[in-house]
Amino acid sequence: MKIRHKRLLFRISASALMFAAIFAVDLTVGLNTYLKYALYLIPYLTVGYDIIFKAIVGITGGHPFDENFLMCIATFGAFGIGELPEAVFVMLFYQTGELFQSIAVGKSRSSIAALMDIKPDKARVIRDGTENEVAPEEIMVGEMIVVRPGEKIPLDGEITEGESELDYSKLTGESIPVYAEPGDKVSGGAICMGGVIKIKVSSEYKDSTVKKILDLVENAFESKAKTDRLITRFSAVYTPVVVISALLLFLIPSIVTKDPVVWLSRALVFLVISCPCALVLSVPLSYFGGIGAASRNGILIKGSVYLESLADVTHVVFDKTGTLTKGKFKVSALKVMSKAETANDEICRTAYALEKGSNHPIAMAVTEYCKKYVTDNGYVAVNVNETAGMGVTADINGKCCFAGNAKLLKKLQIDFDEAEGDTGIIYVGSDKKLLGYFEVEDEIKEEAGDAIRRLKDLGIKKTVMLSGDRKSCVDKTAKALSIDRAAGELLPADKVDELKKELSSKPSGKKLVYVGDGINDAPVLGMADIGISMGAMGSDAAIEAADVVLMDDNPQKIVSALRIAKKTKRIVIENIVFALVIKLFFLVLGAFGKTSLWEATFADVGVMVIAVLNSMRTLKLK
Amino acid sequence: MKYVCKLENVDCAHCASKIEKAVSGIKGIDNVNVSFFSEKLSFECDESLYDEIFEKVKEICRKVSPDSGLKKL
Numbered sequence: 001m002k003i004r005h006k007r008l009l010f011r012i013s014a015s016a017l018m019f020a021a022i023f024a025v026d027l028t029v030g031l032n033t034y035l036k037y038a039l040y041l042i043p044y045l046t047v048g049y050d051i052i053f054k055a056i057v058g059i060t061g062g063h064p065f066d067e068n069f070l071m072c073i074a075t076f077g078a079f080g081i082g083e084l085p086e087a088v089f090v091m092l093f094y095q096t097g098e099l100f101q102s103i104a105v106g107k108s109r110s111s112i113a114a115l116m117d118i119k120p121d122k123a124r125v126i127r128d129g130t131e132n133e134v135a136p137e138e139i140m141v142g143e144m145i146v147v148r149p150g151e152k153i154p155l156d157g158e159i160t161e162g163e164s165e166l167d168y169s170k171l172t173g174e175s176i177p178v179y180a181e182p183g184d185k186v187s188g189g190a191i192c193m194g195g196v197i198k199i200k201v202s203s204e205y206k207d208s209t210v211k212k213i214l215d216l217v218e219n220a221f222e223s224k225a226k227t228d229r230l231i232t233r234f235s236a237v238y239t240p241v242v243v244i245s246a247l248l249l250f251l252i253p254s255i256v257t258k259d260p261v262v263w264l265s266r267a268l269v270f271l272v273i274s275c276p277c278a279l280v281l282s283v284p285l286s287y288f289g290g291i292g293a294a295s296r297n298g299i300l301i302k303g304s305v306y307l308e309s310l311a312d313v314t315h316v317v318f319d320k321t322g323t324l325t326k327g328k329f330k331v332s333a334l335k336v337m338s339k340a341e342t343a344n345d346e347i348c349r350t351a352y353a354l355e356k357g358s359n360h361p362i363a364m365a366v367t368e369y370c371k372k373y374v375t376d377n378g379y380v381a382v383n384v385n386e387t388a389g390m391g392v393t394a395d396i397n398g399k400c401c402f403a404g405n406a407k408l409l410k411k412l413q414i415d416f417d418e419a420e421g422d423t424g425i426i427y428v429g430s431d432k433k434l435l436g437y438f439e440v441e442d443e444i445k446e447e448a449g450d451a452i453r454r455l456k457d458l459g460i461k462k463t464v465m466l467s468g469d470r471k472s473c474v475d476k477t478a479k480a481l482s483i484d485r486a487a488g489e490l491l492p493a494d495k496v497d498e499l500k501k502e503l504s505s506k507p508s509g510k511k512l513v514y515v516g517d518g519i520n521d522a523p524v525l526g527m528a529d530i531g532i533s534m535g536a537m538g539s540d541a542a543i544e545a546a547d548v549v550l551m552d553d554n555p556q557k558i559v560s561a562l563r564i565a566k567k568t569k570r571i572v573i574e575n576i577v578f579a580l581v582i583k584l585f586f587l588v589l590g591a592f593g594k595t596s597l598w599e600a601t602f603a604d605v606g607v608m609v610i611a612v613l614n615s616m617r618t619l620k621l622k
Numbered sequence: 623m624k625y626v627c628k629l630e631n632v633d634c635a636h637c638a639s640k641i642e643k644a645v646s647g648i649k650g651i652d653n654v655n656v657s658f659f660s661e662k663l664s665f666e667c668d669e670s671l672y673d674e675i676f677e678k679v680k681e682i683c684r685k686v687s688p689d690s691g692l693k694k695l
Contacts, residue, residue, distance in 0.1 A: 004631060004689060050688065057685055063640060102633035109659060222657040222664075232639055281635045288659045 002106065008099045012092065015047035019088050026085075040084040048075065048091035065239040070271050073243070077268045078597060081261050086597035090272060097605040101281055104612045108285060111619050112292040116217055118170050118189035118210050120154035126198075136188075137205045145199050147192045155188045155201050156208050162197035166190045171213070171537065172298035172552040187537050189213070212543050213551075216300050220291050224284070225304035227572055231283045235276040242274040249591060262593065269590040272600040278579040282611040283572055289618030290568035297622065298551035299561045300536075306547045309530055310565030312511045316460050316558070317502055319495075319516035319524075320467035320474060321361060323534055324481060324555060325442040327517075329365035332423060336436035347435040348373035351428045353381040354392045354403040362440050363392070366403070366426055369438070387411075388520070389468045389491040391426070401430040405470065407489065409434075422472040441473075444480060451555035452481050458562055464502055466495050466524075492520060499524050515558060518542025532558060564621045571618055575611040582607050625672060629656065629663040629683065630691040637687045644682045651675055663692065 022039045025031065031039065048071075055068040071094050078087035123136040126144045136154040139145065144160065147153050153166070165177040168190045177193055180186055186199060188210040205211055224232075250267035254260040287304040294301050301307050321327050336343040352370035355363040381394035381401070390411065391404015402412060409416050409427055416434045419425045424440040452463060465486040467474045474488030487498050499514060506512050514521075514528035517535055522545045525531030533539075533546035535553035543549050550557045586603045589595045595603075632638055638658035645665065646654045652666040663683075667675050680692040 054688065057688070061644070061685055063644070066636065066640070098634070105633045105659070109661070112659075218657075218660050218662070221660045222655055222662075235636070277636075284635050284658065 005099060005103055005106070008095065008102075011047050012095055012099065015043040015088075015092055018043040018046070019085070019092060023085055036084055037079075040088050044075070044079075044088045044091055047088075047095050051091065051095070065243060067239075067275055067277055070239065070243070070275055073246075074268045074271045074597075077264060077271075081264055081268075083265065083597060090597055090601045093601045093605050097277065097608050100609055101277070101612060104616060105281075105285070108288055108292070108616060108619060112217075112288070112295070115170075115292055115296050116214060118152070119214060120152050120188060120210070123154035124148075139201055139204065141201055141204060143201050145201060147197050147199065149192055149194060149196065151192055153186055153188050153190050153192060153199065155199070155205060155210075156203045157186060157199040157201040159184050159186060160198050160200050162195050164192050164194040164197050167193050168537075168552075171209075173296060173557075174298065174552055174554070209537060209543075212540070213300060216302060216543065216549065217291070217295055220301055220303050221288065223303035223305050225287050225308040227308060227576075228283050228287065228304060231279050231576075235280050238274075238276055242271065246270045246274075265597075266590055266593055269595050269597055269600040270587060272597060273583055273586045273590055273595070273604055275604050277604075278608040278611040279576060281608070282575045282579075282615040285612060285615040286568055286572045286575065286618045289616060290564055290621065292619055293621035294561060294564050297557065297560050297564070299557055299564070300543075300549040300551065301561070302547050302549070306530055307565050307568060309511050310513070310548070310562055311569035312509065313513050313530065313562060313565075314459070314461040314510040315464070315502060315506050315512040316455060316462075317464040317466060317499060317512065317514045317524075317528065318483070319514075319521060320465050320469060320477060320486075321442060322517040322519075322553070323515050324448045324465065325444050325477065327361050327442065329362045329424065329440045329442045331365055331369035331438050332441045333439040334369070334436065335419070335439070337434055338436075343436070345373055347428050349379040350396060350401050350430055350435060351403050351426070351438070353379040353396050354384070354394050354401060354428070357381075357384055358386055358392060360386075361442070362424060362426060363403075365440050366438050389489075396430065399430045400432070401428075403428045405489070407491075422470075422476040424469050424473050442469075442477075444477060445553075445555060447554050447556045449481050451559055452483060454556070454559045455562070456482075458559065458566070460562075462502075464498075466490055466498050468492075468495075492523070495524050496527065499527050503527070503529075513558075515555075516546075517553075518545045521545060532561070560622070564618075567621050568618050571614055575614055578614075579607050579611055623669050623672075624653075624664060624666050625676075626662055626664040626695050627676070627679070628693040628695055629661050630693065631689045632658065632661070632683075632687050634687070637690075640686045641683055641690075644686060645679050648675060648678050648682070651679075662695075 051068050051071050055072040058064050058066055058069055075087045075091050120136045122133050123139055124131050124133055124146045125139050159180055159182050163181040166180050167177050169175045171189045188208050246267040249270055250263050254263045287307055290307050291301050318324050336347055348370040351366050352374045355366045379396050381396050384394040386392045391408035393402045403426055406418055414432050419437055426438045426440055427434055429435045463483045465478050465483045467488050468490050469488055471488035474486050478486030503512055511529040513530045513532055514524050515532045516525060518533035518539055518541045525545045531546040532548045533542035534550045536542040536549045537551050586595055635658050638656045642654055642656040650667050650671050654665045656663050683690045683692050
């Protein structure tokens with residue numbers, strides 16, 4: 001507990017003791033009125049002086065209508081009509097509530113801070129042959145760092161020496177360790193479990209994954225969810241309305257029944273019960289916890305607005321490659337047109353020369369397969385031209401060669417018979433003649449099918465898959481995953497159109513999510529109500545482009561994100577309904593004189609405590 | 623230029639929004655944002671006015687929430 005919490009606790013305890021003592025004495029011996037006032041004033045001021053001070057500051061500062069003002073009026077009024085113990089009790093209990101709120105917020109903050117404990121405090125860099133312990137911020141790209149078992153890897157880089165199991169749980173929420181050896185890329189924030197490893201640093205701290213995550217989470221708390229803003233506006237209007245209502249509750253019946261004391265008492269009860277503290281804190285606290293819980297699962301949500309929207313998702317659109325499939329294509333067969341013995345050789349050398357410069361997963365698969373046939377550098381591609389969604393063309397040994405899909409061939413006006421089957425096809429040829437084609441297949445992620453099923457269980461009404469791959473191949477994958485609709489052979493611009501189509505068919509008020517890997521996805525990610533990128537570890541593009549960032553590439557995380565969002569929303573609504581209903585109930589009772597100030601205070605603070613405790617449940621969500 | 627300060631000891635969400643509103647009224651200041659949970663107060667202003675504005679912001683924070691503290695980051 002912080003010092004100021006301890007101070008307040010002391011004041012509350014001291015005041016409570018004095019209160020109890022005076023109350024007991026009064027009950028047994030009976031005190032003279034003036035003495036009573038003087039005595040009760042002591043615990044009252046002990047516990048409440050700062051509230052009075054804040055109320056005065058509020059009035060002079062131009063914003064009088066707040067909780068401090070309400071409390072002062074209520075307690076002064078109580079003193080005024082001789083309800084002395086009630087007055088002290090109200091202030092005492094209110095301050096207890098404030099202390100509770102303060103501690104709850106502090107606990108939530110440290111919970112989140114613990115989750116975000118991925119920042120490295122120090123790093124061991126090898127300079128001039130010796131190990132130096134320095135701050136991670138001081139290390140430059142290309143330097144070598146050493147990480148020992150049990151330590152946190154401070155920066156992103158590539159392992160050059162040593163091997164170890166790495167614990168990525170603080171980053172991705174995955175508790176299964178990842179084995180890494182020389183040549184593997186590792187991220188700062190992961191914990192080295194087994195052996196000593198030497199890493200060549202690939203980015204400075206300020207550009208590192210850890211820094212990006214920390215910045216992202218911090219900024220996430222700046223934006224307010226719609227519900228939150230609504231509650232803030234509500235309470236700004238609410239307090240003056242309540243004060244005026246209380247005044248009317250006092251004045252009108254007093255004039256009619258000529259019994260001002262009774263009605264003043266009821267008006268005070270009214271004031272105490274109506275305090276909006278429960279709502280004002282519990283709503284943002286719930287979202288705060290929700291974002292924290294998501295972070296613990298390696299799901300980084302950039303703002304409460306998105307957490308709120310995720311709860312209303314009914315349409316999910318997926319990118320195929322890398323999102324639902326592993327993105328690791330493999331050549332499953334090679335078909336050549338010519339019966340010549342050298343046919344295989346020729347097609348592979350041509351394909352290798354064309355595709356080896358491309359980063360496209362399919363190109364890499366073809367390159368991998370053809371590597372076996374390339375023994376010399378006879379085939380060199382010049383004027384290489386890669387067209388997204390179609391393929392590659394280049395000149396090899398004077399001949400114009402190509403490698404790509406049916407679209408490319410149509411564009412180049414090459415005669416060919418379209419291959420049958422439901423795999424990806426890369427046609428390769430030279431001089432406007434088709435040499436043959438590679439059958440290329442991608443593996444569906446094991447968790448994908450389960451993830452789709454669970455999404456439907458959660459209430460997702462429509463799933464869609466978009467891909468640049470061959471239609472028959474895309475349809476096969478969609479069927480295997482039970483996806484409602486799939487569109488294949490899409491160029492990047494086509495994907496945008498498809499998304500527009502889905503957006504217009506979606507009922508208003510409901511949200512559409514697009515899930516991709518952030519590379520080439522930026523336009524679609526931006527168009528969707530919520531853009532989710534997967535496999536963001538080490539991918540700056542993925543982190544930048546999306547609204548929700550999944551650190552690892554497990555599609556089940558999409559389900560987790562939606563679940564956390566729905567549960568958070570439910571808790572927020574529970575709190576709002578609960579607070580309003582209870583307060584309304586007691587307000588009505590109070591107006592009819594069935595509630596005393598004791599009960600009113602209890603109701604108010606009790607409701608607040610329950611609402612705050614309920615909000616903190618979001619921190620534990622999975 | 624954007625500046626971020628640490629806003630300490632404000633545990634009441636309501637106070638945070640009061641501070642945000644009050645600080646927005648300072649002349650020469652733009653885009654005030656109080657992030658209650660991460661204890662940050664950010665705003666934009668001219669580099670030359672920064673020190674003066676910082677003091678004004680600090681004063682307002684103290685008025686709204688006497689326990690609070692504002693630190694330059």
